[in-house]
Amino acid sequence: MPAAVACPIFLTASQRQRLKKTAYGHKTPHQARIRAQVVLHAARGHATARIARETGLHLDTVRRWRGRFARGGLPALADCRRSGRPARFTPVQVVEAKALACQLPAETGAPLSRWSCPELAAELTARGITGPVSASTVRRWLRQDTIKPWQHQSWIFIRDPDFRAKAQCVLDLYARIFEDVPLGADEYVVSADEKTSIQARCRCHPTLAPGAARAMRVNHTYGRGGALAYLAAYDVHHAKVFGHTEARTGIDPFMALVTQVMTQEPYASAKRVFWIVDNGSSHRGKKAADRLAAAFPTAVLVHTPVHASWLNQVEIYFSVVQRKVVSPNDFTNLTQVRDRLRDFEDRYNATAQPFQWRFTTSDLDDLLARLDRHTTDHQEESSARPAA
Known part of the structure; x- marks a missing residue:
């Protein structure tokens, strides 16, 4: 049988830049880094066997990612969707968990100043919104919408009339x-x-003084x-x-x-x-x-x-x-x-x-416009809030 011909790889400038960033980034996941390196080697005209030797991968693995990129480009380097284990929690339960995280604990009757994932997990179970749920699962739900109720920021309204x-x-x-x-x-x-x-x-x-694998140590x-x-x-x-x-x-x-x-x-x-x-x-x-x-x-x-x-x-x-x-x-x-x-x-x-x-002064105008909107919203909320 004739030998399989390797898929030729041609990169645009933007593709090459993104692949290099993925291949050599310090925070890039290992799998993504290896796949990017395979494509970069292939774009240089290297044979599949040589790429396998330099990356330590199997020949079939190199052929797979080389072929997937040739057919689908950068999106094809991502993992395919898998069915996985059936979901234990319904979308409604997930939404209710996020809604609870977006409320102040005092408004819900909880004697807390702010939510943490373990506290939210316990509260969801106590209210019957979900069954037993782990803090890591709640953290994963909140991460989907970048909700971080354990953090807080302070602000102050402008008091200077000038x-x-x-x-x-x-x-x-x-x-x-x-x-x-x-x-x-x-x-x-x-x-x-x-x-x-x-x-x-x-x-x-x-x-x-600091040393190998040791930070500076200061007595408390x-x-x-x-x-x-x-x-x-x-x-x-x-x-x-x-x-x-x-x-x-x-x-x-x-x-x-x-x-x-x-x-x-x-x-x-x-x-x-x-x-x-x-x-x-x-x-x-x-x-x-x-x-x-x-x-x-x-x-x-x-x-x-x-x-x-x-x-x-x-x-x-x-x-x-x-x-x-x-x-x-x-x-x-x-x-x-x-x-x-x-x-x-x-x-x-x-x-x-x-x-x-x-x-600059343009940034100042934008800041004042945002603060003015926040002030108006705060006043409307205060006027709509029922008296104690």
């Missing part, structure tokens, strides 16, 4: 615009704030060595940080930070220096703006909206400090904390690049 105007002013400054006029080369934008209560926790046993018990505040000013467009530590926050420590920046070049001779701050007590309101202007006439204080310190770019720098300097907290005393922060500041300034800030 939210948009204040936010737009900050976003325009990030784009080097103020009152519709582009900033000059001798005008600077500085983002400033305080990171409070950085503690010195002296661990009762030495921290163990510690002695308290006090706490300090880290005040920082971040030049938004030049990625330069100025900071110092204080025993506590307040007007005087903040003005000391301003003096630290405004008395050195190029800020001392700048036309204007815009200081973006939140509404903390150290720099809140018109009094703070007047105090800053009296001390340094070229300094302009710009406040973020209330509850919108996420618009302040120095918070990004503080998150870097938290990850790379403070956590895990293992300091013998506050002097070590100060030294570490100062040394990291020098290290950061040596290589820092400006943050790639992508949130």
Whole structure:
């Protein structure tokens, strides 16, 4: 009998890209990875026997997936549908389980703050919605619609009546615009704030360095060595940080930070220096703006909206400090904390690049529109809810 001729494989650019991603992805299932490798080898013109040797598969297995791809393309590499064991639960029971997961436990009379899969499984059985059901089965049902009742997110409605105007002013400054006029080369934008209560926790046993198959190990018990505040000013467009530590926050420590920046070049001779701050007590309101202007006439204080310190770019720098300097907290005393922060500041300034800030005024309008819809829906739900 004549030998079977291998199916020729030809790939488009998009098919080749998807197959490579599948064949070499770290999270790709093993079966999908092997099938993608077979097709890629075949597309290079390799014989079936060679592919079998290089992948460790049987000749018939290589022929099967090579032929299936030649006939059906990428969708043919997926497993065929199988009948499997008859379903124990009806679609109605599955829908009722999902509906229960989408209700707050308190509304159903359960003394819980949120559902977990074991709690849902027990509740479904107790109500007679289903028979005995495992938590893994409930988890599989919820995964179909990406329902995760054990998670929660918080939000806050806008309280600042001038939210948009204040936010737009900050976003325009990030784009080097103020009152519709582009900033000059001798005008600077500085983002400033305080990171409070950085503690010195002296661990009762030495921290163990990481090793083979072992993470760094930090003793849980510690002695308290006090706490300090880290005040920082971040030049938004030049990625330069100025900071110092204080025993506590307040007007005087903040003005000391301003003096630290405004008395050195190029800020001392700048036309204007815009200081973006939140509404903390150290720099809140018109009094703070007047105090800053009296001390340094070229300094302009710009406040973020209330509850919108996420618009302040120095918070990004503080998150870097938290990850790379403070956590895990293992300091013998506050002097070590100060030294570490100062040394990291020098290290950061040596290589820092400006943050790639992508949130624009268009994104702001979209955000406000979504919040307005949520606010309207919340008010309608509250008015329709019967009085207790």
